[in-house]
Amino acid sequence: MTFRDLIVVSTGNLRRMKLRTFLTTAGIVIAIAAFVSMLSFGAGNQQYVEGEFNKLGLFSTIQVYSQKESKDSLPPPKLDVPALDRLAAIPGVNLVYPYDAFAVEARVGDSVFSSRAQSLPSAAVRTKLFSHLAAGSAFDSNSARTVIVSDEFLKKAGVPPDSALGRSVVVSVKVSTIDSALGHILVDRGESIVQRLKRVRLDSLLQRRYRTRIVRQEASEIARRFVNGFLNAQGTVRDSLTIGGVRVRSTTGPMRIEPLIVPLATAMKFSSGGISGGPAELFAAMNNGTLFASSGEASAKTFSQVTIDFDPKVPYKAIRDSVEALGYRAFSFAAQFEELQRVFFYFDLALGVVGLIALITASLGIVNTMVMSITERRKEIGILKSLGADEPDIRRLFLVESGVIGLLGTCLGIAFGWLITRIVSAIAQAYMRNQGIPAMELFALPVWLLLLAVGIGVGVSVLAGWYPAARAARVDPVEALRGE
Amino acid sequence: MSNPGCKKAMPLSYHLPMNSEQYLQTIDLCRYYRRGPQTVHALDGVTMDVRRGEFMCVVGSSGSGKTTLLNLLAGLDTPTSGTVHFDGTALTALSRRQLSAYRARKVGMIFQSFNLIPHYTALQNVETALYFNGASPRERRECSRAILEKLGLADRLTHRPADLSGGEQQRVAVARAIVKNPEILFADEPTGNLDLENAQQITALLSALNREGLTIIMVTHNLDLAQQFSHRTIRMQYGRVIAGSPGRVGS
Numbered sequence: 001m002t003f004r005d006l007i008v009v010s011t012g013n014l015r016r017m018k019l020r021t022f023l024t025t026a027g028i029v030i031a032i033a034a035f036v037s038m039l040s041f042g043a044g045n046q047q048y049v050e051g052e053f054n055k056l057g058l059f060s061t062i063q064v065y066s067q068k069e070s071k072d073s074l075p076p077p078k079l080d081v082p083a084l085d086r087l088a089a090i091p092g093v094n095l096v097y098p099y100d101a102f103a104v105e106a107r108v109g110d111s112v113f114s115s116r117a118q119s120l121p122s123a124a125v126r127t128k129l130f131s132h133l134a135a136g137s138a139f140d141s142n143s144a145r146t147v148i149v150s151d152e153f154l155k156k157a158g159v160p161p162d163s164a165l166g167r168s169v170v171v172s173v174k175v176s177t178i179d180s181a182l183g184h185i186l187v188d189r190g191e192s193i194v195q196r197l198k199r200v201r202l203d204s205l206l207q208r209r210y211r212t213r214i215v216r217q218e219a220s221e222i223a224r225r226f227v228n229g230f231l232n233a234q235g236t237v238r239d240s241l242t243i244g245g246v247r248v249r250s251t252t253g254p255m256r257i258e259p260l261i262v263p264l265a266t267a268m269k270f271s272s273g274g275i276s277g278g279p280a281e282l283f284a285a286m287n288n289g290t291l292f293a294s295s296g297e298a299s300a301k302t303f304s305q306v307t308i309d310f311d312p313k314v315p316y317k318a319i320r321d322s323v324e325a326l327g328y329r330a331f332s333f334a335a336q337f338e339e340l341q342r343v344f345f346y347f348d349l350a351l352g353v354v355g356l357i358a359l360i361t362a363s364l365g366i367v368n369t370m371v372m373s374i375t376e377r378r379k380e381i382g383i384l385k386s387l388g389a390d391e392p393d394i395r396r397l398f399l400v401e402s403g404v405i406g407l408l409g410t411c412l413g414i415a416f417g418w419l420i421t422r423i424v425s426a427i428a429q430a431y432m433r434n435q436g437i438p439a440m441e442l443f444a445l446p447v448w449l450l451l452l453a454v455g456i457g458v459g460v461s462v463l464a465g466w467y468p469a470a471r472a473a474r475v476d477p478v479e480a481l482r483g484e
Numbered sequence: 485m486s487n488p489g490c491k492k493a494m495p496l497s498y499h500l501p502m503n504s505e506q507y508l509q510t511i512d513l514c515r516y517y518r519r520g521p522q523t524v525h526a527l528d529g530v531t532m533d534v535r536r537g538e539f540m541c542v543v544g545s546s547g548s549g550k551t552t553l554l555n556l557l558a559g560l561d562t563p564t565s566g567t568v569h570f571d572g573t574a575l576t577a578l579s580r581r582q583l584s585a586y587r588a589r590k591v592g593m594i595f596q597s598f599n600l601i602p603h604y605t606a607l608q609n610v611e612t613a614l615y616f617n618g619a620s621p622r623e624r625r626e627c628s629r630a631i632l633e634k635l636g637l638a639d640r641l642t643h644r645p646a647d648l649s650g651g652e653q654q655r656v657a658v659a660r661a662i663v664k665n666p667e668i669l670f671a672d673e674p675t676g677n678l679d680l681e682n683a684q685q686i687t688a689l690l691s692a693l694n695r696e697g698l699t700i701i702m703v704t705h706n707l708d709l710a711q712q713f714s715h716r717t718i719r720m721q722y723g724r725v726i727a728g729s730p731g732r733v734g735s
Contacts, residue, residue: 001615016603383599386560387660388588388616390581478561481599 001393003400010401017373024369025409027362032413032457035355036449037420042348044421044443049340057128058333060094060312062319065305065329077327080302087306090322092314097124098303101258102270107170108157115153117171117260119267127309130261136165136245143265146244147171153259154246164243171260172238173270237270248438256305359456362409363464366402370468374398374475381472382480391473398469399462406461410454417453418445507536507699508557508668513566515552515723526552528723529566534668534701539694541710542703544720550703551672553720557701558591558670559583571667588616592661596673598653600645600660606632606652607641610660617664631659635689651682658689662698669693671702675709687713 001009014021053059064087067076077083079098088096101118124130125138125148139146147169154164196218204210241262262270310319316334323330374381381394421443429439515527527549534540542550555561556568559575568575570590578586587593592613600609610628619627632641635655645653654674661669671690675683683706691713694700704710710717719727 004621005615012603379599380601383601384612384615385584386558386587386593386599387613388584388591390584390616393584393616478555481560481595 001389001396006396006400007404009397010404013373013377013401014404020369020372021405024365025405025412027365028359028406028409028457028461029413029416031355031358031362032410032453033417033420034358035352035456036414036417036445036453037424037443038351038355039348039449039452040417040421040443040445042344042351043446043449044441045347046341046344047444047446048440048442050337053333053337055128055132057309057312059316059337060310060314061127061129061333062308062310062316062323063305063331064308064323065331066302067327067329078302079304079306079328083326083328084306086326087308087323087328090308090310090319090326092311092319093308094311095121095123095127095309097121097307097309099256099305099307100267100303102173102267104260104270105172105174106153106157106260107172108154108159108167111157111159113156115156115260116258117147117173117262117267117270118258119262119264119270121264124307124309125261129307129309130247130257132248133245134248135161136243139244139263141265142263144244144263145241145266146263147241148245148247148261149243150247150257150259161246164246167243168240169243169260170238170240171262171270172236174236175270239266239269241266356456356460359460363460366405366461366464367468369405370398370402370465371471373401374468374472377472378475378480381475382477385475385477386481394475395469395473398472399465402465402469403458403462406458406464407454409461410457413457414450414453421445507538507571508534508701509569510553510557511567511569513553513556513568514564515549515556515561516564525723527556527563530720530723530725531566532718532725532728534699537694537697537699538716539691539700539702539714541714541717542701542720543705543707543710543717548720549723550720552723554670554672554701554703558593559586560593584616589664590667592664592666592669594654594657594661594669594671594674596676598645598650598657598677600653600656602645605642605644606637606648606656606659609645609656610663613660613663619664627663628659631663632656635659649682650678651685654678654682654686655689658686662693666698668699668701671700673703673705675704675706683709 064079066079069076084096084098087093097120099118101116104115104117106113106115120130122139122142122144130138130148133148134151136148138148149164149169151161154161157169159167200214201210205214247257247261308319308323310316316332320330320332320335381389384394384397425441425443428442432439509532511531513527513530514525517524517526530549530553542553544550552561556563556575557570559568559578563576566576570586575583575586600606601612604612607625607628610632611624614624614627629641632638635658637652637655637659640648640652640656643652645656648656654677657674661671669690674686674690678686687709690700690702694713702710702714707717716728718725
């Protein structure tokens with residue numbers, strides 16, 4: 001019997017037993033629909049994340065931090081301006097820019113509110129990461145007088161996004177200078193010092209413990225005055241800029257991006273001459289040992305984080321290794337995605353196992369149908385054997401029959417599963433829109449999933465038909481022809 | 485009555501029955517069944533031979549072992565002991581696959597209860613016999629149609645067995661048995677379920693096939709029919725051949 005003959009005979013038999021075939025196939029349809037819709041959910045999420053990563057160019061982005069401790073006894077290299085040049089010299093690196101943020105007070109129309117800003121070079125703003133603007137465009141020079149604001153910034157300002165472009169934002173930054181803090185240590189304190197010196201018992205200075213106590217007291221007092229001076233002697237730098245672009249905050253992915261993006265050169269005036277971020281930056285600068293450097297020349301400035309944009313053709317591992325070889329810590333989104341893929345794999349596996357259990361349950365229906373079919377068709381098997389069919393012929397006939405049930409059930413199951421995903425997706429998207437969340441596609445039906453569903457559906461069905469087919473093949477033709 | 489138009493079917497060289505060599509031979513053939521604690525001796529040491537082109541009838545009462553003998557000769561059953569030789573080959577030495585090929589290419593079978601597949605049409609039933617001897621779908625259809633037309637069933641091709649009379653069903657069964665041009669035809673009481681007129685028609689049909697050279701072994705209760713058409717008749721009782729006599733054709 002050729003394969004075509006087997007298909008013709010099998011489908012003929014299945015057509016004859018319409019109700020039984022329908023019920024058995026329905027079991028497979030439901031199981032495959034469950035399998036497909038569940039894995040489609042996993043695939044959809046994976047595809048969404050991958051799409052977002054691609055959209056933002058995160059696969060070709062690495063973030064660099066300075067090491068807390070170096071392996072040897074030497075201090076870890078600083079993430080300063082010369083470091084930017086060293087990072088830019090790594091082969092395959094397109095662009096290097098630091099994360100340089102500061103607190104601002106913004107005024108848009110009558111609204112005045114606190115916010116945060118970061119300075120970026122114009123080349124960085126044109127990378128995929130920042131180029132997805134809801135309105136307007138990125139600034140084209142580092143000294144442009146335009147800013148990019150987030151939708152949340154506009155919400156705070158009470159400005160609708162569609163009328164935001166061209167409006168002016170007055171940005172005020174309180175700058176605390178180290179000079180003011182240093183000056184505070186001594187200002188109006190001459191009398192106090194005399195009084196303090198008078199209280200010191202000169203004879204006791206011979207004792208070490210007394211000396212230590214006096215030094216500690218004085219150091220503590222100096223530090224207190226320094227901080228007091230830093231916080232209370234701030235100056236304000238103010239500038240009026242124009243909104244040139246609006247960015248949707250939710251599309252920034254895992255990157256930390258501030259609500260206000262200011263061109264690099266334009267932002268210089270806010271940060272030059274002092275520390276502009278308030279107490280947190282002050283203490284950070286003190287810890288890093290960059291407190292006095294920051295008030296000096298620009299090259300002494302250090303950054304908490306630097307972003308590298310590299311050629312997508314270059315493997316991220318090569319860039320990461322080069323960064324680490326320079327003594328910095330590198331965080332790669334591509335590596336993070338690989339981790340995510342592992343999570344997705346286990347997620348898919350769990351969903352797949354649930355679907356597979358449903359399929360195995362449904363396949364018991366096939367076993368039942370085929371066993372019943374054999375009981376009813378014993379005589380037919382006997383006739384076929386008397387006509388020259390051998391055991392493999394009979395086995396194949398019943399295996400193909402169960403395979404046809406499986407294929408039919410799988411095809412309908414995929415269609416049904418797809419329908420389920422469309423319905424759930426429509427409901428979910430309506431809900432997301434209602435909640436003000438950008439609607440995302442939760443499901444995907446990639447080719448590998450279709451092939452997997454067909455393979456598993458038909459495979460499990462054929463396996464289910466194995467025992468009945470083996471029984472059919474063993475039917476004794478003499479017994480079968482004798483029985484009426 | 486043979487089907488020479490079918491190229492894929494086995495070529496047959498029909499010989500006259502006179503002075504033919506031994507073609508089918510059994511030697512001390514036994515077939516025992518276990519039925520509970522008892523052993524049933526369905527066939528108990530049968531030694532016989534059939535010549536090429538012979539029409540031999542096997543008669544005997546129910547349970548005498550006629551059908552068992554036929555099943556063993558057709559390769560449907562395997563003997564407990566003894567051998568069956570077909571054209572020089574011991575069937576007992578063949579593998580299951582070779583036995584299936586023997587049934588598919590050399591043997592045609594007709595049964596008392598017709599044994600047609602009820603949900604197939606007459607044409608499909610006949611085609612089924614060609615599934616296992618390598619004929620193409622087109623050849624199968626053409627050969628089956630031709631043989632049914634020859635047997636006067638041209639207007640019954642698409643009828644299912646339930647829509648045919650007993651005589652017509654048996655003619656479909658004969659068509660199915662001979663469509664592959666077998667070398668030997670086994671008929672197990674082919675007239676048992678038919679009225680006299682249809683029985684005579686079927687027997688005449690078999691006789692015509694035999695005259696064209698087909699070797700036929702027919703099991704029957706009807707001694708008159710056996711005598712009328714066969715070359716030789718053997719009688720069986722309790723699983724043994726107890727007598728043999730030449731038929732009218734043979735004499």
